[in-house]
Amino acid sequence: MSDEPLASTAERTLRLIELLLAEPEGLAPQxxxxxxxxxxxxxxxxxxxxxxxxxxxxxxKRGRYRSGPRLEALRATAAPSSADLITAFYxxxxxxxxxxxxxxxxxxxxxxxxxAQVEGSQAVRCVPPLNRPLPELAAAEAVLLExxxxxxxxxxxxxxxxxxxIHLSLPVCRDxxxxxxxxxxxxxxxxxxxxxxxxxFLTDLRSAAxxxxxxxxxxxxxxxxxxxxxxxxxxxxxxxxxxxSFLQGPWTARLACVRPDGQPHVIPVWQEWDGQAxxxxxxxxxxxxxxxxQNPHVSLTVxxxxxxLRRVTVRGQAESLSPDGSLLPGLLQRMAQRYLGxxxxxxxxxxxxxxxxxxxxxxxxxGMPGATKSG
Numbered sequence: 050m051s052d053e054p055l056a057s058t059a060e061r062t063l064r065l066i067e068l069l070l071a072e073p074e075g076l077a078p079q080x081x082x083x084x085x086x087x088x089x090x091x092x093x094x095x096x097x098x099x100x101x102x103x104x105x106x107x108x109x110k111r112g113r114y115r116s117g118p119r120l121e122a123l124r125a126t127a128a129p130s131s132a133d134l135i136t137a138f139y140x141x142x143x144x145x146x147x148x149x150x151x152x153x154x155x156x157x158x159x160x161x162x163x164x165a166q167v168e169g170s171q172a173v174r175c176v177p178p179l180n181r182p183l184p185e186l187a188a189a190e191a192v193l194l195e196x197x198x199x200x201x202x203x204x205x206x207x208x209x210x211x212x213x214x215i216h217l218s219l220p221v222c223r224d225x226x227x228x229x230x231x232x233x234x235x236x237x238x239x240x241x242x243x244x245x246x247x248x249x250f251l252t253d254l255r256s257a258a259x260x261x262x263x264x265x266x267x268x269x270x271x272x273x274x275x276x277x278x279x280x281x282x283x284x285x286x287x288x289x290x291x292x293x294s295f296l297q298g299p300w301t302a303r304l305a306c307v308r309p310d311g312q313p314h315v316i317p318v319w320q321e322w323d324g325q326a327x328x329x330x331x332x333x334x335x336x337x338x339x340x341x342x343q344n345p346h347v348s349l350t351v352x353x354x355x356x357x358l359r360r361v362t363v364r365g366q367a368e369s370l371s372p373d374g375s376l377l378p379g380l381l382q383r384m385a386q387r388y389l390g391x392x393x394x395x396x397x398x399x400x401x402x403x404x405x406x407x408x409x410x411x412x413x414x415x416g417m418p419g420a421t422k423s424g
Contacts (some may be wrong), residue, residue: 058095062088065095066120069105103167112121118152119165120181130235131155134221134230135165137264141257141390142167149236149250150176151257154189154218155229161190164232175214175235184211188218189231202273205255207388208247214238215246219258225267226274231281232258235312259299268317269301271354281283287359287413295351295359295413296322299387302349304329306340314340319384320351327363328380338402341367347406357415367404377403 068076068084082092096114099105100159118404119139136185138153149169154161163186164180191198201207207218216235217378220228234250241249254408259270287295295374302320305313316337321328332336341347345366370376377397385391 061085061091062095064100065099066116067105069114069116070120073115075113078115081114088180102143103165106168117265118164118179131230133165133265134261137261138165139167139262141261144390145253145257146170147234149234150174150233152177152189152233153221154186154193154231154233156193161186161193161231169236171236171240173237173240175237177233177235185209185216185235186233188216189233192218192220192231193228195228197273201345202354205272206247208240208243210243212238215241215243217246217250217254219254221258221261221265222267222270222272223262223265225262225269226271228270228272229265230261232261232397234321256299257390260388263388264390265301269303270299274354284414284416287361287415290413291359291415292361292413293324295353296320296361297387299349300353301327301388302327302351304337305348307344307346308340309343319388320349320370321380321384321387326365326405326407328376329367329404329406330384331402331404333399335401338404341404342369342402347408359413359415361413363406363408363411365406365409367406370403372400372403372404373397374403376424383404 064085065081068081074080078089078092078096081096082089085092096105100107100114100117103119104117105114105120107114119135134153134155142151147167147169149171151167151169152163153165163177166176166179168174168176175185188207188209191201194201196202205219209216209218214235215238216232216233218231221232223229232254234254236246264272291406301317303315303317305315308314314337314418316335318329318331329349331341345368347365347367349363350360352358377400380403381397381400
């Protein structure tokens with residue numbers, strides 16, 4: 050082995066991975082230490098790092114180590130189109146460790162399969178096996194089915210229970226509307242009632258699905274797009290607190306401006322609301338920034354395509370801010386955290402313009418206009 054510390058660590062890590070890939074039943078720590086010829090402390094440091102990143106797993110506490118979901122995904126030679134999804138999934142879970150087991154499911158020619166997984170922190174947990182069709186994947190299959198059922202299109206999720214486990218799944222959309230993959234949260238049935246499970250995890254899991262969609266290129270997160278109007282509550286206004294809470298989620302805004310020829314122009318943008326005004330960023334090459342500089346009268350719409358169908362509409366005059374001002378670094382970092390789940394903001398040099406839009410009018414509602422209560 051090389052005397053260079055970094056090279057030595059890399060060699061040991063690669064050798065450890067090779068050993069585990071060659072032993073489907075896994076190896077005990079003592080066996081790994083003997084074969085690698087390293088100290089116990091060094092071995093467990095490598096094991097802990099690889100386990101945290103999803104490359105290896107341990108069947109039980111102090112049990113044998115074997116290849117984990119990330120290595121299995123590589124072994125299965127996942128399609129290039131799924132590589133960015135798997136990377137985004139592990140970045141998301143490294144920022145926010147799930148309390149229950151979270152998996153990434155994708156359709157295959159035969160059936161829906163799990164390609165990546167992070168086990169929950171509970172002592173007793175539900176861990177569906179990777180790369181194998183299972184009854185427990187019914188929730189993921191339901192959100193990936195084309196066309197999805199009317200109920201899933203209305204709610205934007207699927208909830209499925211067996212005698213032993215409960216599963217909540219939401220779509221991840223590469224183009225913003227058509228499901229390309231699914232997040233699947235799994236837990237033992239004895240710990241949760243379905244309604245409690247849904248209330249506890251739906252909001253956070255929906256935000257995670259939106260962030261993954263943005264990371265793989267979606268301009269917005271609007272799965273299934275249109276929702277049926279049956280059984281919706283009449284429109285009701287959002288309180289100030291409800292409006293503010295909704296706008297803190299990772300939901301893009303549609304900004305409407307006017308082109309020089311008088312035609313309307315609508316574009317999805319990241320937004321930040323401070324209670325008085327919206328801040329939006331135009332990336333390099335954005336034509337709409339020039340339109341707004343010529344005519345600052347704009348409107349913004351932020352909405353969701355599932356119940357309770359909340360939406361916020363705003364009108365105002367955009368004010369151009371200096372893109373190299375002291376405001377921008379913090380704004381970029383906060384937006385990257387909300388939309389991508391990353392602490393690293395986008396490079397400032399990619400920003401063409403920053404606009405502040407004081408709200409002349411701001412209205413928030415939920416429900417479907419024209420819907421009536423039965424009975």
